[in-house]
Amino acid sequence: MINAITSDKVPGNFTARVAVHPIHDLLEYLIPDNLREKVHPGMLVRVPLGRRESSGLVIETGPASGRKDLRPLLEVFREDPVINPELLELLKWAAGYYLAPLSSLVELALPPGLENPPPGEPRIHLFRMAEGLESDQLLVQVLHSAPVQAEILKQLADSRELSLSDLPPEKRTQYLRALREMKKKGWVKGFYREEELPAGARVKDLTPDQEKALAAIEAGLGKGAFETHLLFGVTASGKTEIYLRAAARALAAQKGVIILVPEIALVPQIAGRFRAHFGARVSVLHSGLPRRERINSWARIQAGLAPVVIGTRSAIFAPLPDPGLIVVDEEYDEAYKQEEGVHYNARDLATVRGKLAGATVILGTATPALESYFNAEAGKYRLLNLPVRVDGRALPPVTVVDLRTASLGSDWTRNPLSPFLKERITAHQKEGGKVILFLNRRGYSSSVLCQDCGQALRCPNCSVSLILHKARKILLCHYCGFSIPPPDACPACHSHRVRMFGVGTERIEEDLTRDFPGLSFRRLDRDTAHRIGAPARILRDFSSGGVEMLVGTKMVTKGHDLPGVSLVGVVLADLSLDLPDFRAAERTFELLAQVAGRAGRGEHHGEVVVQTFLPDHYVINLARTQDYPAFYRTELEFRRKFFYPPFSRLVQFLVSGVNARKVEEASEKFKEELEEKLSGKIRKGRDLLVLGPAPAAYAKIRGRHRFQILIKFPPDFRIQAPLAKILESYPHRQLAAGVTFSVDIDPQSLL
Ligand code: ADP
Ligand code: ZN
Ligand code: ZN
Numbered sequence: 001m002i003n004a005i006t007s008d009k010v011p012g013n014f015t016a017r018v019a020v021h022p023i024h025d026l027l028e029y030l031i032p033d034n035l036r037e038k039v040h041p042g043m044l045v046r047v048p049l050g051r052r053e054s055s056g057l058v059i060e061t062g063p064a065s066g067r068k069d070l071r072p073l074l075e076v077f078r079e080d081p082v083i084n085p086e087l088l089e090l091l092k093w094a095a096g097y098y099l100a101p102l103s104s105l106v107e108l109a110l111p112p113g114l115e116n117p118p119p120g121e122p123r124i125h126l127f128r129m130a131e132g133l134e135s136d137q138l139l140v141q142v143l144h145s146a147p148v149q150a151e152i153l154k155q156l157a158d159s160r161e162l163s164l165s166d167l168p169p170e171k172r173t174q175y176l177r178a179l180r181e182m183k184k185k186g187w188v189k190g191f192y193r194e195e196e197l198p199a200g201a202r203v204k205d206l207t208p209d210q211e212k213a214l215a216a217i218e219a220g221l222g223k224g225a226f227e228t229h230l231l232f233g234v235t236a237s238g239k240t241e242i243y244l245r246a247a248a249r250a251l252a253a254q255k256g257v258i259i260l261v262p263e264i265a266l267v268p269q270i271a272g273r274f275r276a277h278f279g280a281r282v283s284v285l286h287s288g289l290p291r292r293e294r295i296n297s298w299a300r301i302q303a304g305l306a307p308v309v310i311g312t313r314s315a316i317f318a319p320l321p322d323p324g325l326i327v328v329d330e331e332y333d334e335a336y337k338q339e340e341g342v343h344y345n346a347r348d349l350a351t352v353r354g355k356l357a358g359a360t361v362i363l364g365t366a367t368p369a370l371e372s373y374f375n376a377e378a379g380k381y382r383l384l385n386l387p388v389r390v391d392g393r394a395l396p397p398v399t400v401v402d403l404r405t406a407s408l409g410s411d412w413t414r415n416p417l418s419p420f421l422k423e424r425i426t427a428h429q430k431e432g433g434k435v436i437l438f439l440n441r442r443g444y445s446s447s448v449l450c451q452d453c454g455q456a457l458r459c460p461n462c463s464v465s466l467i468l469h470k471a472r473k474i475l476l477c478h479y480c481g482f483s484i485p486p487p488d489a490c491p492a493c494h495s496h497r498v499r500m501f502g503v504g505t506e507r508i509e510e511d512l513t514r515d516f517p518g519l520s521f522r523r524l525d526r527d528t529a530h531r532i533g534a535p536a537r538i539l540r541d542f543s544s545g546g547v548e549m550l551v552g553t554k555m556v557t558k559g560h561d562l563p564g565v566s567l568v569g570v571v572l573a574d575l576s577l578d579l580p581d582f583r584a585a586e587r588t589f590e591l592l593a594q595v596a597g598r599a600g601r602g603e604h605h606g607e608v609v610v611q612t613f614l615p616d617h618y619v620i621n622l623a624r625t626q627d628y629p630a631f632y633r634t635e636l637e638f639r640r641k642f643f644y645p646p647f648s649r650l651v652q653f654l655v656s657g658v659n660a661r662k663v664e665e666a667s668e669k670f671k672e673e674l675e676e677k678l679s680g681k682i683r684k685g686r687d688l689l690v691l692g693p694a695p696a697a698y699a700k701i702r703g704r705h706r707f708q709i710l711i712k713f714p715p716d717f718r719i720q721a722p723l724a725k726i727l728e729s730y731p732h733r734q735l736a737a738g739v740t741f742s743v744d745i746d747p748q749s750l751l
Contacts, residue, residue: 013064016073018047019103020056024731026102027056028065029073039073042081042088044115046074055115057083057106077115087319090353098745099724100342108342109317111294127179127188128161138187148178156188203241210238213384217246220360221253221324228351230376231364233386234395235597236561239364240270243327244277246362247308251278255324255359256307260346262333264288264312265535265555270329271310278308285311285318313338313346316353323357326350330558331363331372332590337748345746366597366628367590370639373632374646396568396599396606398624402615416503417511421569421609428607429519433566434542435549436556438595439505440575442525443467446502448475450490457491463700468500469527470510480702508551508571524552557595566606568599573612573620580697581750582644585619589631592623643687643712651719652747653709654696657739660705666735667693667707674711674726681722688713697751710750
């Protein structure tokens, strides 16, 4: 890389090679004389692009390549590079590895709007009633005089807070004016940050296991040499406490810290705990932040003011000047993999960034990804064990309810909660224990079926059933958002015998209201969590308020430290087992172990009830004992036998288009090309399989038909170079007119 622009004596022109999203190749621009001293790699610039202008990132500078018709770049944004050299290396590495345009990686690393950041403090975007005031009492005062204020009070009575992003645009100005008035009167308060959860008690002494693990981590931190630890600790074994102490150590050595969690909903709790130790040196970075706040966070991190970064997967690109510790909590979680755009895995990039920066990496989990445990066994990661819970409690006992016999003849859709589970809910409620009910499906039902002609109501754009959302009175497609009002009669045969099958969280909510009239509960799923701060509020009401039960999807299974929970019920364990994906068993084991881990923290004894139609399945049996090593050994044999990771590696192509026949034809041809060009690159006698094309598990999404091609190859074969060569002929990822494809290196899901 040539990046020195030293003097005017250099003959010829100087140019910058610039990454401009979404263009694949770097573009070359002349550097005008007046900008010569200012343009360096990592700087954000404005460039002409056809008839438009765009911003881009300078990747390298040097003498002109000799191309004619070069245009000059127009402007330099900000004084300093926005990407430091270490981070730029990471982005380049990732672009090469994931076969993605460098410009797309730059796009991921920078908060939108950095070119012209809005000045001043982050804007308030959330309003609540002031402490001690009741909206109902104030309502009479403004009911006739100020209708908009009255409207706001009513909404606050319903939802307790008002997010500006929820306001219909045409009412925005009116509302803002009214809110300003109400703020002046002291009625409402404005917030600009997602609320954090209380930090919990300070821990005085580590357990001997924690001491040992921390000592191993600190040894590496002291040396400043790259090392990856797999912190394999059962739920509530005190992993987070270790992250805190390792972070303190990194800070003491003037190094930065990145803590990744899989979901935005998990940020408030861990941010609360870190802020209790490190105060304003902590900053939060994720895509759910309002634009201005995200830029603020980013700028504070870049300036070295906030060396502890907590965020979701894209925070692996945080502009920390000198990271010394990178933690990936719940490292097995598939949410670390981005499924659109650049298919990167933040967990894997954590080890790459660790290597580039000479940092210590901790992958923490109760249920390691099979690949991670395999790496630990192979000596690539150092394995640190926390085999028992901090309080010495045993993991909660698990009872499996066989749904084939439990519902006593009547069908399950009518009675999703078995008599046994109901009886246990009542028992725990009586003793003051809190309950979590988990069901991995939102909405009311899983399908709507005509009992006369057998027709299921399906999305016209996708090959999936429409899901009833009763409260919103719609049938909704969870893939494309298509919705229709629930019809009275079958659209095909006009029969009125249209029935719902399967259940979702909304339905469980309805059953609970009917069967447990005194019970106070909240639902946590994508439908209730879409507002900023909503998950934190629901969790707070549950952990420290009067709420006795939490019902929800995967969002309730993850990492939360909720002390009073004594019973965890899994409404249907089979949902993830049925998925046509080689990781289905692993995902199910993880889910069951994680959700079971929510029970019995703190003083209450825990109990877990798992409902299933497959009580003899080995995963259900192993989840009963939560014996990860036994699961690992069983599963590993499957993987070996069928040549799946970690014994092979995978690349998945997803080919799609509106015309099914064209898609299939183009896929066939592409598969042949792949086979022909790749097979010559691998040593004789070794396996490289190009499988497919086959219709994807969801064969049609958003009106596009989808075919899948899967390449399996030995882990040490470097497929990127030959693949990149093949892909050069498809700069727009297009196989034929109207047929495009995406490429996914190390896919996490084959659906
Ligand atoms: P994990 O991250 O493994 O789920 P946490 O770090 O959240 O576990 O610890 C679970 C609970 O135990 C937390 O409330 C934490 O404050 C507490 N804790 C952790 N370590 C100790 C310790 N050494 N002594 C007492 N309490 C501890
Ligand atoms: Zn019908
Ligand atoms: Zn759809």
